[in-house]
Amino acid sequence: MVKVKIMGVGNKKTVLIMKEKRQVPQAVKDNLKFFVRTKKEILKALKDKKKTVPDLSEELNMPKDKVLYFLMSLLKYGFVEVDGIDDMDEYFYYKLKDNG
Amino acid sequence: MQENKLKEYDALVIGAGIAGGETALNLANVGNKVLLIDKDLTVGGKMIMLSKVFPTLDCSACITTPKVSEIARHQNITVLTSTEASDIIQKDDGTFEALITTQPRYVVVEDCTGCQLCEDACPVNVDDQYQYGLVGRKAAFIPFSIASPRAAAIDIENCTLCGACERACPTDCIDFTQTVEKYTIKCKTVVVATGFQLFDPTLIPRYGFGRFKNVITSMQMERQLAPTRPFNTVLRPSDGKMPDNIAYVLCTGSRDKTVGTPICSQVCCMYSTKQAQLLMGALPMADITLYYLHIRAFGKGFNEFYAQAQSMGVEYVKGKVAKITEKEDGNLILRYEDINTGKVTETEHDMVVLSVGILPNEGITQLFTNRKLELDPFNYVSQANPLESPAMTSIEGVFVAGVASAPMDIPDSILSGGAASSEAANYIRHIAKKTVEV
Ligand SMILES: Cc1cc2nc3c(=O)[nH]c(=O)nc-3n(C[C@H](O)[C@H](O)[C@H](O)COP(=O)(O)OP(=O)(O)OC[C@H]3O[C@@H](n4cnc5c(N)ncnc54)[C@H](O)[C@@H]3O)c2cc1C
Ligand code: SF4
């Protein structure tokens, strides 16, 4: 077994061996591109002001279910947080998380 | 890379849900060496994913976690995840040999600290199967916070091979050179505890699951109610609104010959009643309505639990839901026959939960080669002598535990694991005695 391992954090590169064996499918590349773009758009839209899912949907011209899915993923990854609920007690406001 | 190790155990337990876990612990506590395998990345089965449990409303994670860590620490138990057994052969002396196959996780579990730095570094976002698709996860990921082992895994199908996780890992435990491992083991007994799968509600197209975003399954609601929930609270998947009028459609895919499951799933009435109570707590202003055919509340404390839900204001409507349609605002119209009046009625709700039934896992019989593991008419593992020896199967020395034998709840799965472990322990003793005599 070949082991490309240079000790020390961040120096291990076994991924290179996998790269020789495996092609990354186009769908996986496309999915990454789409996520990176969507993440950027959502974070940018939340930069100045807290917003609800319908607010973001209108601003980004993206279906509300998609906005929720990505917003909740970003909440899980620690980029956004909840900031109260609207007057009707229906939709939460989300804002960028202050990561110090 | 293929390694050939011939290892010996007293027992092989297939499936590490609550039933398999209980069986393994009991066997190990009386001195047997147990190999406990699960095809998933974590042990704990469905129970570890639940919010709270009926009828006591105990936190499911709080009960599962200590058990799971006892299993992980037990010196007589070897746990292998991402692992399946096949080619099981019974020898003339009554013992077994099995081929064990472990899929690569691309992470050396023993060295992973669960620090999540690989997750932070990974740029990929795909559906999180442990949140039933409600939210995303990374391609380098820890299944969930109480997973056991609490170690990362690489989802190679969705990995872009960017190497960011490997560069971020402080313990150098990510290893893309891992390959499938296969080896044969010997054991004296086998316990099948492979549990169940959920009914796929797209098989009932008139309920709109998959098309209407606010029609979700009970397992998705279970996740929404759990402390490790996908959203910040219970929300409608269509637009993130807090729902205030939720309907449950009981018996979705149970007691329904048209979808091939004529039997009752045993747990849907009670888990729906549980979720309704939890929703009353999470959303105090919400109306919760359960559409049912019959409420089956036959277990210890169940009828009281049902009465408690009614006294909290949960509405029970005896009605057969014929069809669900979606309005433009995402609300749903339920068309149902009110069984008490015979009238066809329509009501509007802002979210619908389908109380999906449970189905046996397929492919269990194919694991055995020279003996036939019989199934019952509903494809669960047949109990050869349900009254005198409930864990006995059609193969001497092979036992069954939990939902692999029939739909049942957690207390019954634990009892069933208890029966399987004592019958398996007897068989191990019997084999040992025979070997000494020979
Ligand atoms: C929505 C919902 C809510 C519920 N709520 C409650 C509740 O509140 N209270 C209650 O008492 N019960 C509840 N239940 C029922 C409860 O989930 C089951 O009783 C319990 O999980 C059964 O445990 P088990 O170990 O038999 O099966 P499972 O939990 O299904 O475990 C089986 C394990 O075997 C593994 N496996 C399957 N096939 C193989 C294979 N070929 N090789 C290796 N491994 C394999 C699986 O990965 C899994 O980990 C609920 C069920 C549902 C669906
Ligand atoms: S190599 Fe794969 S798993 Fe690791 S960070 Fe890149 S995409 Fe994620």
Ligand code: SF4
């Ligand atoms: S694989 Fe490495 S970076 Fe990822 S959780 Fe484990 S120790 Fe941390």
